[in-house]
Amino acid sequence: MSIGTVDRVLHNRSGVAQATKEKVLKVIEELNYQPNIIARRLVSKKKYVFAVLIPTPTEDNPYWNLHEAGIKKAEAEILQLGIFIERLPFNQSDPKSYFAQTKKVIAGNYDGVLLVPFFQEKTEDLIDHCKAQNIPCVFFDTNFIEREKDVLTYIGQDAFRSGYFAGNLTSYLLSKDDTALAVSINAVKKADNHVNYLQREEGFKKYFQQDKRIKLETFHYNNPGKDDALLEKKLLEQIKGNETIKAIFVTNSRAYKVASILEKNKIKDIKILGYDLIDPNIQYLKKGFIDFLISQEPFNQGYMGIMSLYNHLILNQEVEQQKLMPITLITKENLEFYKA
Amino acid sequence: MSIGTVDRVLHNRSGVAQATKEKVLKVIEELNYQPNIIARRLVSKKKYVFAVLIPTPTEDNPYWNLHEAGIKKAEAEILQLGIFIERLPFNQSDPKSYFAQTKKVIAGNYDGVLLVPFFQEKTEDLIDHCKAQNIPCVFFDTNFIEREKDVLTYIGQDAFRSGYFAGNLTSYLLSKDDTALAVSINAVKKADNHVNYLQREEGFKKYFQQDKRIKLETFHYNNPGKDDALLEKKLLEQIKGNETIKAIFVTNSRAYKVASILEKNKIKDIKILGYDLIDPNIQYLKKGFIDFLISQEPFNQGYMGIMSLYNHLILNQEVEQQKLMPITLITKENLEFYKA
DNA sequence: TTTCCTTTCGTGTACGTACACAAAGTAAAT
DNA sequence: ATTTACTTTGTGTACGTACACGAAAGGAAA
Numbered sequence: 001m002s003i004g005t006v007d008r009v010l011h012n013r014s015g016v017a018q019a020t021k022e023k024v025l026k027v028i029e030e031l032n033y034q035p036n037i038i039a040r041r042l043v044s045k046k047k048y049v050f051a052v053l054i055p056t057p058t059e060d061n062p063y064w065n066l067h068e069a070g071i072k073k074a075e076a077e078i079l080q081l082g083i084f085i086e087r088l089p090f091n092q093s094d095p096k097s098y099f100a101q102t103k104k105v106i107a108g109n110y111d112g113v114l115l116v117p118f119f120q121e122k123t124e125d126l127i128d129h130c131k132a133q134n135i136p137c138v139f140f141d142t143n144f145i146e147r148e149k150d151v152l153t154y155i156g157q158d159a160f161r162s163g164y165f166a167g168n169l170t171s172y173l174l175s176k177d178d179t180a181l182a183v184s185i186n187a188v189k190k191a192d193n194h195v196n197y198l199q200r201e202e203g204f205k206k207y208f209q210q211d212k213r214i215k216l217e218t219f220h221y222n223n224p225g226k227d228d229a230l231l232e233k234k235l236l237e238q239i240k241g242n243e244t245i246k247a248i249f250v251t252n253s254r255a256y257k258v259a260s261i262l263e264k265n266k267i268k269d270i271k272i273l274g275y276d277l278i279d280p281n282i283q284y285l286k287k288g289f290i291d292f293l294i295s296q297e298p299f300n301q302g303y304m305g306i307m308s309l310y311n312h313l314i315l316n317q318e319v320e321q322q323k324l325m326p327i328t329l330i331t332k333e334n335l336e337f338y339k340a
Numbered sequence: 341m342s343i344g345t346v347d348r349v350l351h352n353r354s355g356v357a358q359a360t361k362e363k364v365l366k367v368i369e370e371l372n373y374q375p376n377i378i379a380r381r382l383v384s385k386k387k388y389v390f391a392v393l394i395p396t397p398t399e400d401n402p403y404w405n406l407h408e409a410g411i412k413k414a415e416a417e418i419l420q421l422g423i424f425i426e427r428l429p430f431n432q433s434d435p436k437s438y439f440a441q442t443k444k445v446i447a448g449n450y451d452g453v454l455l456v457p458f459f460q461e462k463t464e465d466l467i468d469h470c471k472a473q474n475i476p477c478v479f480f481d482t483n484f485i486e487r488e489k490d491v492l493t494y495i496g497q498d499a500f501r502s503g504y505f506a507g508n509l510t511s512y513l514l515s516k517d518d519t520a521l522a523v524s525i526n527a528v529k530k531a532d533n534h535v536n537y538l539q540r541e542e543g544f545k546k547y548f549q550q551d552k553r554i555k556l557e558t559f560h561y562n563n564p565g566k567d568d569a570l571l572e573k574k575l576l577e578q579i580k581g582n583e584t585i586k587a588i589f590v591t592n593s594r595a596y597k598v599a600s601i602l603e604k605n606k607i608k609d610i611k612i613l614g615y616d617l618i619d620p621n622i623q624y625l626k627k628g629f630i631d632f633l634i635s636q637e638p639f640n641q642g643y644m645g646i647m648s649l650y651n652h653l654i655l656n657q658e659v660e661q662q663k664l665m666p667i668t669l670i671t672k673e674n675l676e677f678y679k680a
Numbered sequence: 681t682t683t684c685c686t687t688t689c690g691t692g693t694a695c696g697t698a699c700a701c702a703a704a705g706t707a708a709a710t
Numbered sequence: 711a712t713t714t715a716c717t718t719t720g721t722g723t724a725c726g727t728a729c730a731c732g733a734a735a736g737g738a739a740a
Contacts, residue, residue: 001689001690002689002690002691003690003691003726003727004689004690004691004728004729005688005689005690007727007728007729008688008689010727010728011728011729013729014687015687015688015689016687016688016689017687017688017689020688020689034420035726035727036382036420036725036726036727037420038378038381038382038420038421038725038726038727039382039695039725039726039727039728040726040727040728041378041695041727042376042378042379042382042694042695042696042697042725042726042727043694043695043726043727043728043729044695044727044728045694045695080374080376080377080378081378157677158677161673161674161677162674164673165671165673165674168671168672168673169671169673172512172513172631173512291512324677325677326668326674326677326678327673327674327677328666328668328669328674329668329669329674331505331508331509332508333501333504333505333508333509333667334501334502334505334666334667334668334669337497337498337501337664337665337666337667338666341719341720342719342720342721343696343697343720343721344698344699344719344720344721345718345719345720347697347698347699348718348719350697351698351699353699354717355717355718355719356717356718356719357717357718357719360718360719375696375697376695376696376697378695378696378697379695379696379697379698379725380696380697380698381697381725382695382696382697382724382725382726382727383696383697383698383699383724383725384697384698384725385724385725681740682739682740683738683739683740684737684738684739684740685736685737685738685739686735686736686737686738687734687735687736687737688733688734688735688736689732689733689734689735690731690732690733690734691730691731691732691733692729692730692731692732693728693729693730693731694727694728694729695726695727695728696725697724697725698723698724698725699722699723699724700721700722700723701720701721701722701723702719702720702721702722703718703719703720703721704717704718704719704720705716705717705718705719706715706716706717706718707714707715707716707717708713708714708715708716709712709713709714709715710711710712710713710714
């Protein structure tokens, strides 16, 4: 038995007599042979290229910078192994830019795809392509539940449970017959891409269906422009219309907008809960205007997203269908221990 | 210029003319040469062995199982790279067993050490040895502040800040003139090894020095045996002696003991905060008798502990002097998203 | 038996690094 | 000029894997 024969058996290639093959397999079994990944990558000159579709961080929403950091860390770790990452950023308020990038991925020759399935209708073709070409695709941050079974994995929070958690926490802060206000502020008119926000609100509501001591109101504001004056007017109307509102749950990273309105109007007895450790939120957390922020651990999401592709393609490891990120609570007091 | 010469320059070995050396260095600079870690580990037959000193998980304290899981993950990742882990478990209520293991490390020939510096006096020799032999040493879970500068890194929580965080959280749960009770239950008489507990209590107290709306009491119970009946008697005495006690902060993983006492005595209006996702705690969290648990992320501690040694020794990377773990809050609602 | 083809198996080379050893170069001593 | 001692440089081999290529074995037809 020579190295060559063993190698053929290992890779299930043709040209080995059945008897020999069985003998080799037996020995492999006995010795519990594990291929040396190191040597394998060393000799293989195959390059892997992963496409990453992630919104461009904007001043209005710097959130995506945090993912980028995690992606960068993964990139550094596996660059030496011949794996390259190509970023295809899109404008999160412009479906066309998203569509253009998905088309690039379909036209290009990528070995794996990591994406935030922001605009769902536009995502279908991409998933079909990946499925047909057997290209692993990873959703992160936002799930696309209908097509979840067609991708390698989803990495992100369970948005509904996250909202439910927020409800539970809010219940600790309020007294009987107080009201909690769930606020959703969207940057675009059509909110089909904000699955997370909707599900968080649902989870939050669900909690208070079981815990009737506390009342619930909702506030929705969709605005593609940036007319924060109107937001202020409407929000104040609602708050002043109900003196029992003692907590506001902002279903996305715009908690700082609510905080700034309360600060400006010197309203101090309303607690604010929101999402994401972006800078404006952090500032208001430190100042005490925001009480709690829920982190989605975007850094880890980015890191694990890339690593899932790596584990699947290069290490041939099983990858879980869902990697649900922890629902992490941040206050002024433990903030400094979370880098992202 | 041959491979051999370049290699000599790279490793700063002798036998290269100054002129040649400079020429080679220049080219290395220009090409931004990065050594291929893969190939390097492949060829090097040097084996690394790390010693891990960690308490044996007991029925009374299964906490250390969680670290072990993280260590195992790291082990699996780097085993192929010729790195081996040798476990030297000790009995956490027996300083002698700890001492015996430290002596083994000193006598042995290890390339790195990961330990919980539980009994501080007994640790001195080990640290001296590591320092003299230039063996990297990592503290985790518990810090040994006086010798922190002599080791590679400390991985764990900032216990004081963690207690402070708990204080802040407690303040949300209580009303003016309520009392918070800080409870420390130790399994051994001499509590010099429980630096964490003490610091958490200090942090907790500190918070209420600034927030005077709430009163504070403390309760200490040191018992090397397992006389939980006495604990119950004493704790009930204190609780019944002060009707305003509305929250109990347990400074270590024994929150379940307090919860069981409250459950047995049908006391329902006192909230419990504690540490660590060990099974009995989790049970009481689910039942609603414990409200909040703070996780120290032991899994990550174990994983990162091993990886710090690896990064330092094999990858020659800079390692931070302190890797402070996040202070993570767990409730019934987000529990399932934390595996450890 | 020879020829030819197919199936089966062994050998050689490469990946990038580390190191032992051989070769070449240099300079002083004979 | 030759020897000797030493410095400097080049070559060969190995690590474990992947694969191309060629060698051997086997069988069928000439």
